[in-house]
């Protein structure tokens with residue numbers, strides 16, 4: 001089912017297929033393909049068919065259809081869905097059924113979207129390879145011996161495999177962009193606050209975003225527009241108006257000023273670097289002006305991110321205590337034992353590592369040396385971008401230093417895993433919109449993504465550039 005959103009719409013409006021038929025076919029296809037990748041943790045046939053029936057009724061009544069009408073959508077299993085198990089890929093939440101929907105889910109369904117299932121990910125969205133799931137790793141559909149990237153690996157694999165038209169993921173430090181790059185699809189991390197985080201299980205609250213994955217730039221733009229905007233349930237959601245992104249995709253990017261950060265281009269493996277350089281030449285041929293820029297605080301980004309994100313994660317994960325939400329450890333005589341046993345048995349190694357690290361950097365005596373210092377460096381990173389955007393309209397960079405690696409290759413070396421996030425976490429720390437758009441494949445046939453970053457709330461320029469580039473590849 002390699003359809004796009006406009007193709008689904010066309011099929012519905014021309015009556016070639018009903019939403020129910022499309023949904024039934026999507027569910028069957030996704031279930032049949034899932035053993036190859038382990039992309040989905042569970043399917044939602046009843047909910048999907050009910051949503052599809054609504055769309056068919058609208059068509060029968062001749063009503064105007066929402067922008068996502070009848071579109072089969074996969075949702076990362078850290079986003080709450082009322083009445084539908086939401087595990088965060090953790091043993092702790094195997095049986096957790098949320099009592100409410102995330103705002104992004106409500107909006108997506110109001111727009112006519114059909115949720116077909118929940119996708120696998122790293123436990124509580126912590127990782128870079130999707131190997132930290134309590135329910136087994138996701139395999140990359142392009143090469144099943146390799147990781148799909150993390151943490152939204154299931155969503156990226158589902159879209160790449162063609163079992164969903166589009167998907168929702170979450171991005172804290174690269175978790176949409178990096179899997180999109182590894183699986184050869186489009187992935188968007190919007191401006192911080194663009195999409196409500198209400199109902200997104202918190203990893204690091206000041207860095208978390210919900211965003212789309214798709215096979216075309218236009219589809220991501222459509223999905224993002226549908227879920228964006230102020231939400232009274234999330235005080236950090238922004239009231240900024242949401243433009244009609246797709247109306248502005250005209251392929252014309254002549255005169256756009258692009259910056260290439262020197263610090264991002266120095267240690268790339270030659271193949272990834274070569275593909276990015278080639279993409280930059282293509283953008284020049286479209287009339288963009290390209291210049292080198294500098295983001296000098298980049299060297300400190302990994303340390304800064306892993307201090308701030310673990311500090312916030314240690315606090316956010318405290319709620320999983322065996323009293324609320326979670327399954328409870330069976331043999332515990334005291335309250336302290338209940339906490340210790342539930343959390344000891346429930347969390348995987350990576351979550352425990354981050355709880356330890358985060359608790360340490362927040363502890364009395366180390367708070368100023370680590371956490372406060374990291375917050376200051378975060379400001380420097382944000383200022384780097386602000387300075388660059390006085391000169392250029394968009395920044396072009398790699399997403400990852402290398403393409404999809406082998407399953408197991410980095411699991412025993414958490415530092416190596418953390419280092420792979422170098423090009424994605426800077427944009428996250430600054431809260432600016434950033435996305436990955438496919439820009440070619442290595443000689444081994446592995447996809448590589450180009451990252452585009454723009455000013456706060458200027459997703460429009462980001463989409464226009466990505467779309468113009470995508471047109472050159474068709």
Ligand code: GLN
Nearest residue numbers: 125127171172173174175
């Ligand atoms: N790889 C990063 C981490 O493990 C990013 C995760 C994310 O964006 N959710 O923290």
